[in-house]
Amino acid sequence: MDILVTRRLTLRPPLDVDADAIATALQNKDVTRMLTNVPNPYGLDDAVNWIKRVDEDKHSAYFSIYRQKFLGVVSVQTSEDGEADLGYWLDRSAWGQGFMSEAARATVSHAFRKFGFETISSGAYEDNRASMAILRKLGFEADGARPHFNPTRNCQVSCNRVVLTRSRFEQLFGSLETSVAA
Numbered sequence: 001m002d003i004l005v006t007r008r009l010t011l012r013p014p015l016d017v018d019a020d021a022i023a024t025a026l027q028n029k030d031v032t033r034m035l036t037n038v039p040n041p042y043g044l045d046d047a048v049n050w051i052k053r054v055d056e057d058k059h060s061a062y063f064s065i066y067r068q069k070f071l072g073v074v075s076v077q078t079s080e081d082g083e084a085d086l087g088y089w090l091d092r093s094a095w096g097q098g099f100m101s102e103a104a105r106a107t108v109s110h111a112f113r114k115f116g117f118e119t120i121s122s123g124a125y126e127d128n129r130a131s132m133a134i135l136r137k138l139g140f141e142a143d144g145a146r147p148h149f150n151p152t153r154n155c156q157v158s159c160n161r162v163v164l165t166r167s168r169f170e171q172l173f174g175s176l177e178t179s180v181a182a
């Protein structure tokens, strides 16, 4: 089991014990209105099934974020065509303390090293300024825009796509051969 430790956080793969906290967090529409792939409504069964599915996915990195309690999820997911995509969310109570900047940097660093990706993509709805700020700080650069359906809003929302190369990440944060979690 991969475990990442950052200055304030511990990241470990999602476990069954997280299911209640995940289901509770993803019943908050402030959170899900910014996410493309979360069913609405969201229940405990959805969380249990999601944990089972990610446990079986050995080509992706999924982490539950902990600081005394469960705070959220961050992942670099590999699609069938080998594309890597960063995604994340935090329980509403954990916003605004820099936690995701810390967790996402550690996860991106881990994913580049473990899977040898040359690029990692991501995206955020155009009204998601906090997420765009995180992606910019990590070095992600603009890669167009396209609409994505949002189940909570029940409509298409324009999504800014971004991409990060391994070499740009290394320029900003140091060699992946030697770097440790942020």
Ligand SMILES: CC(C)(COP(=O)(O)OP(=O)(O)OC[C@H]1O[C@@H](n2cnc3c(N)ncnc32)[C@H](O)[C@@H]1OP(=O)(O)O)[C@@H](O)C(=O)NCCC(=O)NCCS
Residues within 6 Å of the ligand: 030, 031, 032, 034, 035, 088, 089, 090, 091, 094, 095, 096, 097, 098, 099, 100, 101, 102, 123, 124, 125, 128, 129, 130, 131, 133, 134
């Ligand atoms: C996006 C999300 C993960 C951000 O997590 P967070 O830990 O609160 O983010 P951070 O505290 O690391 O802050 C990120 C940056 O955004 C900035 N920011 C926060 N809210 C902002 C806003 N409304 N407008 C502009 N900037 C904002 C912060 O100042 C910070 O910038 P800084 O580090 O330069 O000061 C969290 O808001 C969330 O879970 N949202 C719902 C789900 C979601 O949007 N997931 C991402 C989908 S792309």
